[in-house]
Amino acid sequence: SQKIEQNSEALNIQEGKTATLTCNYTNYSPAYLQWYRQDPGRGPVFLLLIRENEKEKRKERLKVTFDTTLKQSLFHITASQPADSATYLCALVPSGGSYIPTFGRGTSLIVHP
Amino acid sequence: DSGVTQTPKHLITATGQRVTLRCSPRSGDLSVYWYQQSLDQGLQFLIQYYNGEERAKGNILERFSAQQFPDLHSELNLSSLELGDSALYFCASSVGPLSGGRTEAFFGQGTRLTVV
Numbered sequence: 001s002q003k004i005e006q007n008s009e010a011l012n013i014q015e016g017k018t019a020t021l022t023c024n025y026t027n028y029s030p031a032y033l034q035w036y037r038q039d040p041g042r043g044p045v046f047l048l049l050i051r052e053n054e055k056e057k058r059k060e061r062l063k064v065t066f067d068t069t070l071k072q073s074l075f076h077i078t079a080s081q082p083a084d085s086a087t088y089l090c091a092l093v094p095s096g097g098s099y100i101p102t103f104g105r106g107t108s109l110i111v112h113p
Numbered sequence: 114d115s116g117v118t119q120t121p122k123h124l125i126t127a128t129g130q131r132v133t134l135r136c137s138p139r140s141g142d143l144s145v146y147w148y149q150q151s152l153d154q155g156l157q158f159l160i161q162y163y164n165g166e167e168r169a170k171g172n173i174l175e176r177f178s179a180q181q182f183p184d185l186h187s188e189l190n191l192s193s194l195e196l197g198d199s200a201l202y203f204c205a206s207s208v209g210p211l212s213g214g215r216t217e218a219f220f221g222q223g224t225r226l227t228v229v
Contacts, residue, residue: 034217036220041201041223041225042222043115043203043221043222043223044203045220046217046219049217100146100158100169101146101158101218102158103148103155104155105156
């Protein structure tokens with residue numbers, strides 16, 4: 001069956017360090033992979049999208065990699081700040097069909113000052 | 114502010130009751146998605162509408178239904194409510210379901226439903 005896996009354990013890092021979050025998937029052929037940020041009690045906010053034929057995407061302090069052979073995406077936040085503390089969700093958008101984003105359960109990031 | 118408006122923000126109701134959640138998509142967005150988020154299940158896709166027509170169905174119970182109106186706002190109807198239906202319900206919108214480019218979804222702030 002299709003599965004999207006994100007580390008359920010919170011990631012604790014010190015301010016200024018690089019945070020790296022992982023998204024693994026099985027039995028998917030995604031056209032796109034998206035990363036969202038979600039704060040407690042609020043809706044997810046879109047951050048980045050990477051296509052299946054792209055290896056890497058950057059936006060300010062954010063970097064996403066996408067390895068369709070490993071079926072994995074890595075999400076990096078460089079020079080992390082306490083304000084980056086949130087839950088980060090990856091979502092796969094399948095090729096063909098209705099382009100419905102299917103979400104992982106997210107990883108909580110806590111950046112300590 | 115994502116531009117997606119959901120009402121009400123909070124809803125407390127008893128088991129067996131029926132409620133309606135409302136969503137106004139971003140201006141210009143034709144596609145509306147409904148998601149349910151609970152602590153044990155994560156964000157689960159329920160149903161999608163595009164320009165007034167149902168386009169895709171996910172794990173939506175038969176007790177739940179939705180529609181999208183000509184002005185593109187959408188309503189999610191939940192009936193015969195059970196304790197397990199307590200969750201955050203999110204509406205999201207996007208430009209369209211067949212967009213080959215920017216397919217990110219913009220989420221509203223959600224409706225927190227508590228069934229007691």
